[in-house]
Amino acid sequence: MATAFGLAALIAGIAWRSGSLSKSGLLAAFLVGGTAMSAGSSWGRFLVLWFVSASLASRIGRRQKERATADVVAKGGQRDAAQVLANGGVYGLCAVGALVLPTQAALLATVGAGALVAAGADTLATETGTLWRGQPWSLRTGSRVPTGSSGAVSVPGTLGMLLGAWLLALGALFTGLIPADRVFHVTLAGMAGATADTLVGAWWQTRRWCPTCERETEQSVHQCGTTTQPWRGLPWLDNDRVNVLCTAVGAATVLLLGV
Template sequence: MSDEWWYIAVSALAAGGGWLLRSLSISGAAAAVVIGAAVGCGFSWGGIWVLGCFFVSSSFFSHIGKQRKAKLSEKLAKGGRRDAIQVLANGGVPAVLALLAAVRPDPIWDDLFVVAVAAANADTWASEIGSLSPWPPRVWPSFRPVEAGTSGAVTLLGTAASFAGALFIAAVGVFFLDVRPVFTLAFFGWLGSWFDTWLGAAWQAAYRCPACGATTERKWHCGQATIHMKGWRWLDNDAVNVLSVIFAVLAAFVLAR
């Protein structure tokens, strides 16, 4: 069996496990297979390892403190099972970089790929671990305290987790791929997470439920349409995620050449 089929098989196995563990929906699992196959074609098994470490670690942390996180779900536009759009928001850019690497090989693609995954992992760890903070989050840049689950809010625990997430993926990338020093890659991944925070605080759409008064990312709440409060209506959490990954990649491309 050719390597391409092995990439598909391994990706399908991982996606199936994610579906069984309720980390992925059916559409999310299908998208994960496509992304995994693309990454394998572009970066071989080294890329699969980097992507796999992102998926496994993010899924692991998503299952910690599930009862507490369930209370925050009313603020979020989507539930805990990631659908295809959510998977593509985090893995779409790495997949595109993998296809570019396959068509036009260049060492720069390896660096940018690791930065892209590091940015996605930094944001995921910040959200999953930061939501467990015993202290209330603060919204950036004013740093006034807000309710947990508010877009663009940060905690000290989440900020530390964000850097740890970027550093973890950068370390895996340095081990399995021929890429730049680990802290350079981690820095740009972490930078993407901060861009995500800024977008979420300043421009992401937020709505208010007329029935219960809750601030939420949902357009429907308590069985009725919510009222738009701030931000661009098209800029939901998925759009913020993909834009932050793109920002991290562009920053690394421009500043680290």
Template sequence: MQLFIGFTAAVLISLLAWKTQNLSTSGALAATILGTIVFGLGGLPWAVLLLGFFITSSALSKLLGRRKAALDASFSKGSRRDWAQVLANGGLSGLFVLLHLLQPQATWPWLGFAGTLAAANADTWATELGVLSRAQPYLITSLRPVERGTAGAITLPGTLAALAGGLLIGALAVLVGPMASSSLAVVALIGLAGLLGSLIDSLLAASLQAMYVCPACGKETERHPLHSCGAPTQFKRGWPWLNNDWVNSLCTLAGGAAALLGGLVLI
């Protein structure tokens, strides 16, 4: 019955997200599968964290989309998530739900689950709010000033937004999860794990992620094979296979690993 309810809830939420253009068709299908695993096999507490990430990140993308439109040419995809983005941000969280089924009394799958979503939320908040900041962005690897929207650029407001996004997931994890003791420490742990994942995302984007250049307008971009202006993009630097989806996956992996390692100290 729980699995059926979880599947039904996942379908309804995915359809709503597709209708509001937060998910593409492939993204809605992937979200249905992920939601069924999290809602149906994990239950309400696990669903709350996934919804906390999805609702807040989608709301920011939607509310700030017009203000960020001028910078969208730099990013590989828009705010409408496809299947690869859904899996990149939430695939590992689904894995931790399955691990929870193997060890239902253990708390470490919950910590790993919360850490992955904290990293995904932190990275999304940093991107959506950081690129709109009037503060001067600096490349994370060299700290040299760069233009807004540059891959791997960070700002103080964006970093604070990342921390806030991670702390939100940490707060939800304490409110609905099995680790009410040492609650402030758990919130801080998950929040910092999310921040770490977001910073690793920026570090990879600045150093190893595949980046391209548009010969028509001369702008560096994540988009390939076509820029937003329609011109074919040319490879510039990085590892050709390491696109934004892989970077996001590594971001969530870092957040989950940090939460697990920190949990060894707390538990």
């Protein structure tokens, strides 16, 4: 276990130095990564594969995407502790379960893969859709909305989600986390979780309003410097909590499919 946490510290440190993690994200990644690697090498390999793919996706066209979403999204490219736990917390809990209940390790590995693939599919949908130069449209209203708006969809983003779920499920297979006959289940789980994320983001995620710019945003203090006002949605349901729901739906979908 000491070796597992030592390796997790090394990988998290590299990610922090590269700018992919904040200091709080570094600690959270160390805890989740160390726990996963303690559960088995395949758990660790898949988590590293997931993180590398998500980081690479976020770096492609980063400046263009930051310009497009600068006055909408609440957080930048560095993942903080809340983001790390929102995306990897369910996976980490499944790893803990595998350590405590080794006889259920295979089931928990598939459930954990479903959770992490859902988070990855959602991330790839967001990154692909944001990179696209057109404006997405809201599922709730059907109208065009600013790039980066939660609950918005586009054809490139949807294709990124579908392809991402499939490729990450294959990644879980090739890293040894799941058997071949579970790839389809995990792919569906990833799609289900990412879809749930979009639906909840469209109808219930909190939104704020900038009275100066007369613009909807997710930022407490808008890019212009104005303190924003509650606008709609559930005040406590921010993007990180929606991401937790995304991974939980991914995990639950695996169980509902009877794995």
